[in-house]
Amino acid sequence: MNAHSSRQRAGDPQFSSYDVVVIGAGLAGLTAANILGRAGHRVLLLEQHDKLGGLATWFKRKGHIFDVSLHGFPVGMIKSCRRYWSPEIADAIVQLKRIHFDNPMFSLETTFDRRDFTRLLVERFGVAPPAVDAFFDAARQMNFFDDQSVTTADLFERYFPGREDVVRLLMEPITYANGSTLEDPALTYGIVFSNFMSKGVYTFEGGTDRLIGMMADELRRNGVDVCLRCNVDQVLCEGGRVRGVLVHGRPIAARAVVSNANLLGTIFDLVDARHWPADFLEQARQVRLNNSSTQVYFGIRAGDTIDEEQCGDLLFTSTAPRFCAQSLLSRDVTSRTFSFYYPRTRPGHNRCTIVASMNSQFADWADLPPEEYRRAKQALIDDTLQCLEKYVPDVRQRIDWMECGTPRTFARYTKHWQGASFGTKFEGLAVSRAMPNVIGGLYHAGSVGIIMSGWLGAVNYGVIVANEVDAFLLNNSSQSSFSEETALP
Numbered sequence: 001m002n003a004h005s006s007r008q009r010a011g012d013p014q015f016s017s018y019d020v021v022v023i024g025a026g027l028a029g030l031t032a033a034n035i036l037g038r039a040g041h042r043v044l045l046l047e048q049h050d051k052l053g054g055l056a057t058w059f060k061r062k063g064h065i066f067d068v069s070l071h072g073f074p075v076g077m078i079k080s081c082r083r084y085w086s087p088e089i090a091d092a093i094v095q096l097k098r099i100h101f102d103n104p105m106f107s108l109e110t111t112f113d114r115r116d117f118t119r120l121l122v123e124r125f126g127v128a129p130p131a132v133d134a135f136f137d138a139a140r141q142m143n144f145f146d147d148q149s150v151t152t153a154d155l156f157e158r159y160f161p162g163r164e165d166v167v168r169l170l171m172e173p174i175t176y177a178n179g180s181t182l183e184d185p186a187l188t189y190g191i192v193f194s195n196f197m198s199k200g201v202y203t204f205e206g207g208t209d210r211l212i213g214m215m216a217d218e219l220r221r222n223g224v225d226v227c228l229r230c231n232v233d234q235v236l237c238e239g240g241r242v243r244g245v246l247v248h249g250r251p252i253a254a255r256a257v258v259s260n261a262n263l264l265g266t267i268f269d270l271v272d273a274r275h276w277p278a279d280f281l282e283q284a285r286q287v288r289l290n291n292s293s294t295q296v297y298f299g300i301r302a303g304d305t306i307d308e309e310q311c312g313d314l315l316f317t318s319t320a321p322r323f324c325a326q327s328l329l330s331r332d333v334t335s336r337t338f339s340f341y342y343p344r345t346r347p348g349h350n351r352c353t354i355v356a357s358m359n360s361q362f363a364d365w366a367d368l369p370p371e372e373y374r375r376a377k378q379a380l381i382d383d384t385l386q387c388l389e390k391y392v393p394d395v396r397q398r399i400d401w402m403e404c405g406t407p408r409t410f411a412r413y414t415k416h417w418q419g420a421s422f423g424t425k426f427e428g429l430a431v432s433r434a435m436p437n438v439i440g441g442l443y444h445a446g447s448v449g450i451i452m453s454g455w456l457g458a459v460n461y462g463v464i465v466a467n468e469v470d471a472f473l474l475n476n477s478s479q480s481s482f483s484e485e486t487a488l489p
């Protein structure tokens with residue numbers, strides 16, 4: 001255990017030298033910092049925003065607390081939190097039992113697990129049971145080493161040829177969840193879908209603020225130094241190795257650096273280009289960002305309740321006649337996911353809130369002048385409210401707060417290039433993994449590809465990278481320091 005205590009506050013780091021500096025307090029950065037602190041390394045966690053969590057965040061308005069990205073994650077989060085965080089965190093993870101779909105092809109309720117999907121596919125969609133079983137088995141057996149030329153569209157065509165309705169049921173929630181398309185490698189779909197299908201969709205009781213608060217306590221217990229409002233301007237490298245970071249003009253030496261910032265931001269904004277070999281930079285230039293999101297947040301007056309049976313926990317709604325991943329990105333919104341939060345999901349808080357999430361493109365919002373931006377946001381709120389009225393009677397009179405977030409909001413608070421909600425597409429994973437081979441001691445842990453993003457993916461990626469950093473530190477035990485060669489402005 002470290003001798004110094006953790007401090008969750010803005011301001012200067014306590015020491016000028018650490019074993020590891022973690023840049024960014026998203027779920028991957030937090031988890032990596034916690035594991036490395038627990039292992040006895042001297043860890044500094046630097047976050048540019050004024051709170052921990054990254055995209056796992058919340059905000060308060062007029063007595064309401066709005067969760068931004070707590071819509072659902074797979075059961076695997078319980079095990080990861082128990083092992084790498086604390087039993088108390090793991091014990092607060094509970095299932096969302098009512099998942100609703102409503103679109104021109106079908107309306108149904110499900111617990112979103114293999115057993116219930118099998119029932120629906122057989123009884124409701126009339127698919128032969130052997131085809132359903134074969135599909136689930138194939139999806140579950142997928143792994144990183146599979147042939148990446150097989151697309152998700154190929155997978156569906158193999159098991160459910162010509163069944164657009166079945167594809168919609170199986171694919172639409174995953175597209176909403178992480179922007180993946182039918183053209184992505186089938187393994188990215190198979191792994192994420194199977195994670196959900198194993199036992200359904202889960203949430204954190206008490207909300208994101210409670211989770212992040214408990215994580216902050218755990219970091220403190222494990223001796224991690226935490227500094228908020230500390231933007232890392234540069235990762236300092238020399239002789240093919242990382243040497244530390246530059247924060248507020250001050251160099252901090254480190255034997256290893258883990259960047260939880262956007263992959264492309266890490267490579268092109270934080271590290272001087274001369275430290276990267278040309279072929280690595282070329283590979284990084286080919287990496288595509290994932291899409292961004294828009295959201296509309298509705299607060300229901302204190303004491304008023306929403307009918308849980310009617311609305312469920314999650315509602316995937318669409319007016320599009322057919323499923324099309326591209327149309328889910330359009331500013332002309334036809335498809336939305338509503339998350340309903342009841343007082344029971346936040347015990348002790350007598351409020352219901354509703355969050356509508358839509359996939360969207362940064363380019364559609366980036367350059368709107370102020371008045372047009374304001375009008376576009378209002379139009380999004382109005383359209384979403386109109387859609388919501390179909391499911392919650394008189395909702396207009398029952399709401400006392402409405403607000404919307406756009407790709408610009410996500411870019412502003414997390415510095416993700418183009419406000420990407422899930423980092424990069426799948427090809428980003430190879431670049432992220434290659435980083436320490438190119439600059440010794442420099443690691444990346446954060447949303448890349450579909451598998452390594454989302455709450456569970458980010459936590460698990462933090463674990464993988466923390467283990468690698470731990471091994472690196474044990475094998476490279478010399479103290480960190482700067483030589484005169486290290487470039488400082």
Ligand SMILES: Cc1cc2nc3c(=O)[nH]c(=O)nc-3n(C[C@H](O)[C@H](O)[C@H](O)COP(=O)(O)OP(=O)(O)OC[C@H]3O[C@@H](n4cnc5c(N)ncnc54)[C@H](O)[C@@H]3O)c2cc1C
Binds near residue numbers: 025053420446454
């Ligand atoms: C609208 C929306 C809904 C979502 N819903 C779900 C959901 O229901 N379920 C689910 O599993 N996932 C969901 N996600 C995705 C999930 O929230 C993310 O994949 C995950 O939280 C990302 O974690 P991360 O570790 O990659 O880091 P991020 O959350 O991306 O955090 C990166 C951190 O690095 C910091 N940073 C960046 N640059 C610097 C710098 N130079 N110096 C210091 N700090 C820096 C940022 O401020 C940020 O705190 C959603 C995302 C969005 C946007």
